[in-house]
Amino acid sequence: MTPVFLTCALVGNFSTRQQNENLPITPEELATQALEAAKAGAAIVHVHVRDPATELPSMDVALYREVVDRIRQENDDLIINLTTGNGGRFDPSPVNPVVPGPKTNLLPPDARVGHILELIPDIATLDLNTMVFGGEVVINTLPSIRRMADLIQSVGVRPEIELFDSGDISILNQLMTENTFDQPPLCSIVTGVKHGFVPLPETLIYARNLLPRSALWTGFGTGAKAFPMVAQSAMLGGHVRIGMEDAVWLRKGEKASSNAAWSGKQHAYLKTWAIP
Template identity: 45%
Template sequence: MQKKVIVTCAVTGAGDTVKKSPYVPVTPKEIAESAIEAAKAGATIAHIHVRDPKTGGISHDPALFQEVVERVREAETDVILNLTSGGGGDWIPSEQNPALGGPGTDIQTPEERHEPIGKLLPELCTLDCGSLNFGDQLYISTTNWLRKQARLIQQSGVKPELECFDTGHLLFAKQLIEEGLIDGDPMFQFCLGIPWGAAADAETMIYMRDKLPNNAHWSAFGIGRMQMPMAIQSMLLGGNVRVGLEDNLYLDKGVLGTNAQLIESAVTIMAGLGAEPMSPEEARIHLGLKNPHRKAGI
């Protein structure tokens, strides 16, 4: 177990959660403020999606990402930004013609997925390393698309967080490394418990950890009620921690929470086990991040 642990807050996600909790941030202002509050509570990294301010639904609008990024960068509280580049992969076959996408299908090219990353140059971005039966829909991220997207990220100088929703994703992430498309020590995120991907249990986490390259940084999260158990299991196995409203809405059974409260809960449990959050500045050094937009003096 590490004594200093990177703590990520997954701030809002893109799921249908806005109607389920009043604490899920929707507008760029709300998302930025929630990220800053999480950082004050101990988060090292804020993982950012954006939503349509009018509907609360999924959005890929670079202007919304830009507003969130600018608000966080202008704040007095430091936090590393990790922007999603995994949007625009949802495929739901049409009932009339399964060769066509039906209602809810949302597909972007690698270039479109990369646009906010290339424009805003965050310190981190996600790279979802494969396709998956994601609940009742298919998430599409083909190998050739991933190679193209990895190359775009590499050219931008942003460090990718390699998102692995199943064991095959981990194998392909390692293939990207072998092909020279990932620079420096790789950073992995095990995404556990999403139907129908890798299970949220210790056995699966250990298996995936043991398949990592020797120089890899890693983290893991579980969704719903498995959020905190998987976060702490990850820490105990030598990894890092992710919690937040993207993955779980509850502090306890029937008790809705904020991002800051979820971070505080994780940090409290960590402290009882002799660990503490890594500061953003410590994590920059640890991960070898580039940070061209950080405010001087923060």
């Protein structure tokens, strides 16, 4: 059997310490939990950073640098995947929808990948979605996607294509006809985000079957569907992802004590299912 790679998603943009006090926030906490997750079986860590003072999402290159440096000082084999998702959100003002509201963080594509060009991780995410996300809209236009893909690959980093609905896969297939990617695409099928792919086995089969034949793919879910979708992805031939970005509860009534707790649980189940 082809080995299954486990990605640990450490922290995203939305979970808070009010939900789980064990959520990693500082660069030291993120790096420590990444290294612990690796020891528990994770091959890849997916990294967002937070402002330690406010605990809000950040794009500060210095924060990313500290996380990456701390990981690489201890473990040079762990694959580092940095997000480029921040910078695509538009919050229309209720008075005039053309005027950006306070949650808008739209940035030009070059600014969204600045930390990638400086730090050169192994992988960088590339979102293809334009969709309603919470009370805002995430916008990723084709010119912006193409530019980010070119910049990411110009420094030898491999894009991971984030797919939230079938329209995103249509964009991916168009980009494939344009020879946008230097290597077979790494794809993440994201389920459980409201107004996107519904976290069901049928959804994952449908999405998988739309992908380019050369694609390497991971399927995952969020919240209560995080663990069930890991099982579905593994059984359908995909790789797997889990972590405190996707779910802060390890099981009903028990908060995850760390990202290593998720990685260890998932690694043990993969072994139980005889998946290498």
